[in-house]
Amino acid sequence: MDAASRPQGFADPGKATSARQPPRVSLEARLLRRLIVGLGEPPIEFMLDWTGERVAPKGVAPLGSVRIADRQTLLGLLRNPRLGFGDAYSDGHLEIEGDLVQLLGFVYRSSKPSGPGSSLGQRLGEWLNRPRRNTLHGSRENIHRHYDLGNDFYALWLDRTMSYTCAYFPTAEATLEQAQVAKMDHVCRKLRLRAGDSVVEAGCGWGSLALHMASRYGAKVRAFNISGEQIRYARQRAKDLGLDGRVEYIEDDYRNITGRYDVFVSVGMLEHVGRENYAQLGRVVRNALSAEGRGLIHSIGRNRPQPLHAWIERRIFPGAYAPSLGEMTQIFEPWDLSVIDVENIRLHYALTLRQWLARYESALEQVRARFDEFFVRMWRLYLAGSIAAFETGTMQLFQVLFTIQENNQLPLTREYMYPR
């Protein structure tokens, strides 16, 4: 953001300050200065509305601005920067001047950890921010809170297939719906899905992948999900499409999967499984796969083990956790499952989320008819922050293809995934 486009309404620039000028600086500004250092000095100017002061990192031209409404909000930020920022933005006591995604990108870029190990303080923080447990009951609660917000709400800004996971853009110009269909095809191709294959899906959302596998590939699918709203919607869709003979939607936990299948697939459920259950998930997968079975798990991930952003885990995805690839291998290694292929498509999630955010903003009127302004802003921050997280490499998206140990049936090369 250049000087000309800097937002109006700020206090007298003459009062701009830095930690180098202690005499004229309020206690609040000094505390804020410490917070900025703790954040890694992002190129952002903070404005204290009630004192008129501006605080920015030393020697850096600010590229974005944050306005803080009152002392109470600042204290919330100082207590817990991540949670405080999200909550203050949601309730309107913190305002962003300029491009929200860009500003959040600055914050992510400046706060990268580096090198191995972690301090006691970090580990304590991680423990305090640990995700809620995903017991059979806990998972139902956690999933209900996010996915049962109302199918019509999600329909406002998702594409027609109602896919709520990272799409796959053959080119950056593809439409959202094209990219979601391409994602389903990409998954089916990786799995070499063939007519007559039996599939079990863990966490099926509104059911689009199961329908796609049945209608386009001739598979027979049993799809598990513990969101009642989603299952209801998916069943109706299958019926409307005349596919209810080939796709069965089961309102139950993945831990209760029984039977043997040619294919195990799970797109966007692992984030809700919880690290403590990875070996158990692996056992479910191992037991579900036939000798020549193939499996694919698609999940948000991280470059290193790290708790989810505290605000996201508290306000958006209770109980969620995005594993590192090393953590994901804990699903496979106890059961000698062979990892065949891993693809990191994080930039596709940035593209997906940009489309969701644009559609969400276009549908604001209808969103406001359903939810209050706190929710409206909270959801915007969630989508915008996620774009920034994927664009800066703070978050990853892993698709992991695997088989049981001795399955020699996959083609020698991956060219089969890229038909032309």
Add this chain to the structure above:
Amino acid sequence: MDAASRPQGFADPGKATSARQPPRVSLEARLLRRLIVGLGEPPIEFMLDWTGERVAPKGVAPLGSVRIADRQTLLGLLRNPRLGFGDAYSDGHLEIEGDLVQLLGFVYRSSKPSGPGSSLGQRLGEWLNRPRRNTLHGSRENIHRHYDLGNDFYALWLDRTMSYTCAYFPTAEATLEQAQVAKMDHVCRKLRLRAGDSVVEAGCGWGSLALHMASRYGAKVRAFNISGEQIRYARQRAKDLGLDGRVEYIEDDYRNITGRYDVFVSVGMLEHVGRENYAQLGRVVRNALSAEGRGLIHSIGRNRPQPLHAWIERRIFPGAYAPSLGEMTQIFEPWDLSVIDVENIRLHYALTLRQWLARYESALEQVRARFDEFFVRMWRLYLAGSIAAFETGTMQLFQVLFTIQENNQLPLTREYMYPR
């Protein structure tokens, strides 16, 4: 192997026995029976030459035969089955009737572990079989013992490019040399190698990849290796090809790499790094990569953490270890390196090794001119056992492509790896 093709010269079939017939069974046969159970009862018949007894798993038609020459050899097998088998085969006191690769495949298939956790006994065994340390000095010793056996020995059975790592077969019918060139191209494509790129290679073997990168892609390569024999050979090749201005071979440890590069590449060195040095390797990689740098590590791997086969580590690759994918992530995660792509090409290694074994058998006369019969048989067992290990999924081959955290320059899809 059917009855008709069963090898001749066995003792009187009337003396065939099993653990169910204790009165007529020698102590040796009973001990061997316990060993067979411990091995998971592979469909193999064991013949004790000095008693004329045959021992086979109960209720299974044997598909292969092993003849044990004397009591001493049996005791060696009982003490340490893996080490004992390899040593007894090498010195000729253990003979295989029929197809060696097939028989070793039966052994691998029957001895699969399953489920998480490991007993104290297993862990003790792993500690006793732990690989030799890879300190700067230890690595030199370990590498010298394998790679400095003589360039002319390796030239007998490697292809013309002198590539001693897993090849990449575009089709199963490709020649070994075609597949080795295809492997180099596959690696270069994954890395999006372009003219003018600077490359650092860790563990360059006889130098073929570095030459390929310079001659076909216009890269400038610094290649590290601590095998004096290999470096000498590689330098001569570069000179002969007029590439010594673009490729520099450095006789030094990867830990002494300095400078920044567009590309870090390491094909078949990680097996010699040692788990204890993975985070250190990650630091070397992180420091060597420019902001838009790409890296690739190609290594033999496992489905779960497990020591290398004891005989292989003792007699063939001192100090070697094949990591699970989870263990490999310990290279990347401390430094926020982003894993972009993982490909498991273990079946390509089985194809590669089949070609090496066939060429080795064709060159036996020349091998015998250099080495004694113990070496000749040891090397055959190493190649045959490796085929069996990769075909049964006991061993994996991972190619891991990575970048520093925020490198948004790679193409959206992997189609660029598959030009047509």
